[in-house]
Amino acid sequence: MVLVTGGTGLVGSHLLLKLTMDDNIVRALYRTADKLTHVKKVFSYYSDNYEALFEKIDWVQGDILDIPSLETAFENIAQVYHCAAFISFNPSDFKKLERINREGTANIVNMCITAGVDKLCHVSTIGTIGRTITKEKADEETEWTRQNANPYAITKQLAEMEVWRGAQEQLKMVIVNPGVILGPGFWNSGSGSFFKTASKGYSYYPPGGSGFVTVTDVVNIMIQLMNSTIHSERFILVAENLSYQEILQKITSSMGKKPPSKPLKFWQLNIGRIADKFRNLLNGSPRTITKNTIYGLKNPTTFNNSKIKQALQIEFEPLEEQVAFCSKQFISDQS
Template sequence: MVLVTGGTGLVGSHLLLKLAMQNVPVRAIYRSVEKLEQVKKTFSYYTTNVTALYDKIDWVQGDILDIPSLDDAFQNVTHVYHCAALISFSPSDFNILDRVNREGTANIVNMCIAKNVQKLCYVSTIGTIGRTSTSLAADEETEFNRQFANPYAITKHLAEMEVWRGAQEQIQVVIINPGVILGPGYWENGSGSFFKTAHKNYSYYPPGGSGFVAVADVTAIMVQLMNTDIHGERYIVVASNNTYKEVLEMISRAMNKKAPYKKLQPWQLQIGKYLDLLRHLLTGKPRTITHSTIHGLLHPTTFDSSKIIKTLDYTFEPLENSITFSSRIFMKEHAE
């Protein structure tokens, strides 16, 4: 039996679809019934056989912070895909990020040890890959530095340390460090904001860029790694390094919208940071523009995926293919 945590998220739902289509016995953890509807919707983007595939999954209600529910979920499990995480870049959310991302991962690792799980695949982030001070691309050996890291990256780095602890306890582990993951259906958070931004015809785009990858590539690589004898390794999973301007232009083109053409200047970002702080103080909503955010925008890093390409002889899907597919779904769901 294969267990998937975070099965109602972007990566988890796509992974479940892939495993169900391959007839892999799979169990998934969910927290609320409402989130299960998004999984069905995600399945519907790719198949008309939604109900049959969805019913192949053994759904267990639980939480990675709730040990008794994990004990139920881990019964007869041999392989675990740990996709569950909390994403926030707001310093005020550090404690809850630490609980979910570090402590939650520690719980998963402890259950893997206790239940003699054969292999664990952990979905981390390129945020835990160190930044380079030169034009050279960062790779898996580039040392992580907390100085300009956001709270999410820090807690995911701590979570990776828990996974490596599991490796020392004889659990076979692999870690993937995907870039910004693009895919359909989760428009209200994460990379979904790119599609919402392009749809609104904003004139401004942020400076900098990042590594990007289609969700289909992420899940394909996860499954391939789990089906090999490879363990004790981590892999950057980035299809291409792009500026945010380039990505927004691709989405705008796919939506037949006007692309943003004005780059936000450093002084505008600084003003935005203080306005964002004021909004946070007045409303309690998480901050989105912080010191670390601005530093990342003004000092972008490129990422080297050659290790995973060589290991699996893997060819990434062109990013524009995924963007076009996702944009069409977005437009259909947001038809005026």
Template sequence: MVLVTGGTGLVGSHLLLQLTQNNISVRALYRSAEKLEIVKKIFGYYTNDVTSLFNKIDWILGDILDIPSLETAFENISQVYHCAAFISFDPSDFKTLERINREGTANIVNLCIATAVKKLCHVSTIGTIGRTTTSEVSTEETEWSRQHTNPYAITKYLAEMEVWRGAQEQLQIVIVNPGVILGPGFWESGSGTFFKTASKGYSYYPPGGSGFIAVGDVIKIMIELMNTDIKSERFILVADNLTYKEILSEISIALGKKSPYLPLKIWQLHIGKLADHIRKMITGKTRTITNSTIHGLKHPTTFDNAKVKNALKFKFKSIEDEVNFSAKIFIEEHS
């Protein structure tokens, strides 16, 4: 049996759909009944067979910080996909980020070792891939530095260290480092905010860019890696390196909106950072513009996907196709 953590998130829900369609016996953690409805919604984007596929999943109410529930979840498990994580770029959330991302991952690794799990796939982020100071692209071997790094990436790097510890204790592991994952359904977080922003028809776009990949490709690569003899390796998962102007323009066109044409200046971003800080003090909402955010926009990185393409002979889905598919669903849900 396969265990999936973070099964109610973007990656986890799509992974569960693929595993159940492949007739794989699967168990998944969940924290509330409301989260399960999200999974059903995601399934419904791709199939009319939602109920029967959903009912194939052995759902366990639990949390990666709750050892007793994890011990129950790990009974008779041969493979683990660790997708669960807390995402925030607000420095004030660092302790929570570290607890969930590092300590939670340590719990998963420890139980994998204790129960003789055959293989673990850990979902990390390109935020743990080192940035180059030249025009060279970043690879899995580029040295990582904590300097100018957001708190989420720092704690995901610490989580990777826990996974590598497991590898030293003879646990078979693979780590994937996806870029911005494009996919439907989670419009209030992650790449979903690109669609929400583009739908408003703003004229401005931020500087910089990132690596992008369709959620389906992330899932295919994870499953392929787990079914090969590959172990103790990490892989950058990026289909294309795009500027934010390029990706927002693609999404805007797919939504029938005008493309942004005015670049945000760095001084405007600093004003936005101040306004964001004031908003947090008044409303308590998480900060989204910080010093590390602005530094990343000023110094974008290009990522090399050659390693995974060569290892799996993998061909990526076009970003345009994924944008069009997600935009269609966004329009249907926001008409």
């Protein structure tokens, strides 16, 4: 049996869809019942038979910080996909980030060892890949430091250390480090915010850029890695390195909107950072612009994807197809 944590998120829900469509016996961990309807919504994007696929999943209510619920979830489990994480770039959330991302991952690793799990796949982020100071692309061996790293990346790096600890205790594991994951259904967070922004037809675009990859590529690669003999390795998952202007141009084009043409200046971003901080203090809204965010925009890193391509003999799918699909679903969901 396969266990998926974070099954109600972007990667987790798409992973569950693929696993159930391939007739795997699947168990998934969830925290609140209201999020299960979101999984059904994602399934419905791809299959008219989404209800039957959803019913194949053995759902266990629990939390990666709750050991008794994990003991139940880990019964008769052979493979574990650890997709659960808390995402925030607000420095004041660091303790919560560390508890969920590091301690929660430590619990998963410990349970894998205790239960004799065959293999663990841990979903990390390119935020734990070291930045380059030249135009050379960063790879899995580029040295990472905490300097100028956001709190989310710091805690995900700590989580990776827990997974490597498991490897030292003979746990077979792989780590994937995806870039910005393009996929439908989560329009208020992650890549979904690009589609929401593009739909408004703003004239401005942020400086900098990142590595981008489709959610279907991420899921397919994770499954291939888990079913291979590869272990004790980490892999960058990036299909293309694009500027934010370029990705917004692709999305606006697919939506029939005018592309943004004016770059945001760094002084404008700093004003936005101050306003963002006050909004957070006044009403608790999530921080979206911090000093680390602006540093990343000023110093974008490009990423080398050759390791995973060589390991699995694969090519990444074009981003345009996923962008068009996501745009179609976004427009449908707003109507």
